[in-house]
Each structure stands twice: as C-alpha cells, then as structure tokens.
Amino acid sequence: MPYQAARKVKCSKCEIAICMGENAVIIPMKSGAYSRKRIHCFNCLNKIIEQTRKDLKKIEDMIVIIPAPQKSLTQIEPDNDDDPVALSE
C-alpha cells in the first residue's frame, strides 16, 4: 500500500533513507505467527515484484509440464539407429 513518510525512515530492505514527505510503500510481511508492516523504497518494491514474477513463472511452467504425459509414451522407445551397442547383432 502507498505510504508517505511522516518522519525520516529507512527502507527495510536496502536501508536507504526515506525522508519525511517522500513516497514509499508498506508491504505486510508474514513471518511466523505474526505479521508486520515493513516500509520499502520503490527500488526494492520493483525487485520484489520482479522476484515474485519469476517465482510465479516457475509455478506456471510446472503447471504446463505436469498435465501432458501422453506424448512421452512414444518417446521412451529406444532409438536403436543411433545406438552403437545395438548394432552388434
């Protein structure tokens, strides 16, 4: 959520100073049983968004890979033409 510094604060991540009246963002962080709000500068916010996007992409890729097992049945068959051991007959 947007946040306007009421006093001079530090970014929770990079510890850059956020001066009074400057804009920043508060990100609610869950750690263990309690959650707390942490102030982040926009630079760190962008990094967090980028990282979250990468993590999401990984999950999306998994979803794409999992439900397509039909083709792999034919691909498991050994290709003897390229296998020198199979040519010994």
Ligand SMILES: [Zn+2]
């Ligand atoms: Zn920062």
